[in-house]
Amino acid sequence: MGRIKGAKPSGSVTSHDVARLAKVSQATVSRVLRDDPRVRPQTRERVLKVLAETRYEPNAAARAFRAGRADSIGVVVARLSYQLYPAMLEAIGAQLARLGRRMIVWDSDHGGDAPAIRAFRQGVVDGVILTAATAESEFLREVNAEGSAVVLLNRTVADYASDQVSSDNLDGGRRVAEYLVACGRERIALIGGIPRASTIRDRERGFRKSLERLDRELPPHYYFRSETFSHASGEQAVTRLMELASPPDAIFCVNDVLAMGAMDGARARGARVPDDLWIVGYDDIEIASWGAYDLTTVRQPMELMVAQAIDLLLARIDQRDAPVRHKCLPNELVIRGSTARQTTPPSQPARKPRP
Amino acid sequence: MGRIKGAKPSGSVTSHDVARLAKVSQATVSRVLRDDPRVRPQTRERVLKVLAETRYEPNAAARAFRAGRADSIGVVVARLSYQLYPAMLEAIGAQLARLGRRMIVWDSDHGGDAPAIRAFRQGVVDGVILTAATAESEFLREVNAEGSAVVLLNRTVADYASDQVSSDNLDGGRRVAEYLVACGRERIALIGGIPRASTIRDRERGFRKSLERLDRELPPHYYFRSETFSHASGEQAVTRLMELASPPDAIFCVNDVLAMGAMDGARARGARVPDDLWIVGYDDIEIASWGAYDLTTVRQPMELMVAQAIDLLLARIDQRDAPVRHKCLPNELVIRGSTARQTTPPSQPARKPRP
DNA sequence: GGTCATTTTGAATTCGTAGTCATTTCTTGT
DNA sequence: ACAAGAAATGACTACGAATTCAAAATGACC
Incomplete structure (x- = not known):
């Protein structure tokens, strides 16, 4: 019960229907709906009752049309x-x-x-x-x-x-660079990506600039540009890096999935993380905290x-x-087990990057 | 240029505006918009030109209102x-x-x-x-x-x-059970979940029934009911199971995240997967194929x-x-490295579950 | 060149809500 | 009890697109 006979298919009760049943005008129904104070409590009561009985819902299209929103x-x-x-x-x-x-x-x-x-x-x-x-x-x-x-x-x-x-992706890149250098990493590599997205560009730039400021170099063979930001891409990148005569002892990956790919790839080649190789990601996705990866990364608010x-x-x-x-x-560097087994991490906020 | 003077804020050109500019009626504009054939090519041309110039877009609310969709x-x-x-x-x-x-x-x-x-x-x-x-x-x-x-x-x-x-979640559970038994697993455990969702319930039920049919038992202490379906929950569950006097040698987890938690938990306690313990998940989420987990699981279409x-x-x-x-x-069992290092997996589709 | 059929076009209307404005009802003060 | 003001309510309208129905324009044919 409680359903209104003769209502149009799909129960489209209109404010007119409600008005008729409550013996008021459609305008009054509208006022009740919009909580207009200019309705006598007694009338409001009556309308509300019918609204409930008919299970009226305003037509969203009509309302949007009228309201322009x-x-x-x-x-x-x-x-x-x-x-x-x-x-x-x-x-x-x-x-x-x-x-x-x-x-x-x-x-x-x-x-x-x-x-x-x-x-x-x-x-x-x-x-x-x-x-x-x-x-x-x-x-x-x-x-x-x-x-x-x-x-x-x-x-x-x-x-x-x-x-x-x-x-602040520039600053995020900076933090990673300063952290790795401060912890004594010698051969630091970067797995980046196609620079269409500003985030990726800034992370790389901040990282590079910070290394320069610390008088470190990022030699071209320590840079890998991933096309897809995928796990497979990270694996591929780390494989290349580990084939080098002097493989890196730390890799910054511009996002966590790349980092996880790199970690899996490195392990598949027998490297231990962090003993042989430190890996840092970016974003702090949920998986980063799981045991298999336990990834040091940068978290955005x-x-x-x-x-x-x-x-x-x-x-x-x-x-x-x-x-x-x-x-x-501002970002936050989250230090986990994929780095920092040997050295105590430095106190976090070093200096501000130049403006 | 090309903007219409006097158009209302936010460029709301209406079909009336277009009609006026094209010197036709609003009805004709509507016909052109809806590709009604009853418009002379020449007229259509003229209207289309104005439509393009004014960058007209129909008002979605009005259209939805009128169309009822x-x-x-x-x-x-x-x-x-x-x-x-x-x-x-x-x-x-x-x-x-x-x-x-x-x-x-x-x-x-x-x-x-x-x-x-x-x-x-x-x-x-x-x-x-x-x-x-x-x-x-x-x-x-x-x-x-x-x-x-x-x-x-x-x-x-x-x-x-x-x-x-x-x-077919019942059948998915069955597949896992038959696979584990056929591969000679002796002590099979189940990490399930609160049975509010039908998927979880069916996976568990199919698994249990299939074990029974194979004259295996799922003793109560080999069953863990997770509350949250989280990684942490999987870890917790596996920890309990491994504390048993006779820990399981295979665990079916009703989803992949539980399985990954279980795997991380097992490894943290020194167990090797799959050498000491097989783990099977459900859903085949992307991470399941990554090196760190390489999880056997059931894939849904x-x-x-x-x-x-x-x-x-x-x-x-x-x-x-x-x-x-x-x-x-129908589902598909995807066999990966978290199981099946010792035995050859049996030919896949055993028998159908009873109807 | 006129008739009829066909094609093309326009005026008017509809949809449901939320406004405006006019009208009715109620309240208050004397 | 009545007037004046306040409060409550209703009639009417606009919004924009799509549709109906009627009217106008065009074309075909003799």
């Missing part, structure tokens, strides 16, 4: 196979849900930014969080042209007029980054022409 | 930290994108099914894929009452009138399951009162 936020992600991104997505989803916003997700691996562009321009979403932007992104060009509500999360792209939130990104985005939705803001949050 | 599908996921689920989400997203549908994601860890219920009833989504349903789910009760467009993916809940797609789930859902959206369908797809 979708109450949805678009999120463009990439490579959900890399644990960092699901974690980020989870955080975004949780925080948006808390704010009463829905989350529409696009995977930039399947269609790039284009669907998100269109969705935004069609009003499907009120704003977009881009977690996978690169400088070549088509979306970013659009964004730059119009005054769209977009925030880049975990990416920075200079010259683009959108809000951006990232952690994910929840905070997400919170700030959402803050910026909602503010921009409210005010499209506000000045553009860039946020850059 | 949202062109969005809701997906309820849980525990994105477990790699299987991001992989599933990625597959769902890719396939939906190919079909021109958007994907709205809810995390059942933050709010359960309730937001998805409401979204469906408000017409925000045309249908919902539930990947994290349990028998206690509030949504399922709703679904059972109305004739909602919902499909359960990777879950089965008897007595509920919704379409369901899963793989994920892409296929997703495809079928979407098929069922779209069919149901078209026809709400069609008979309910349940699909159950």
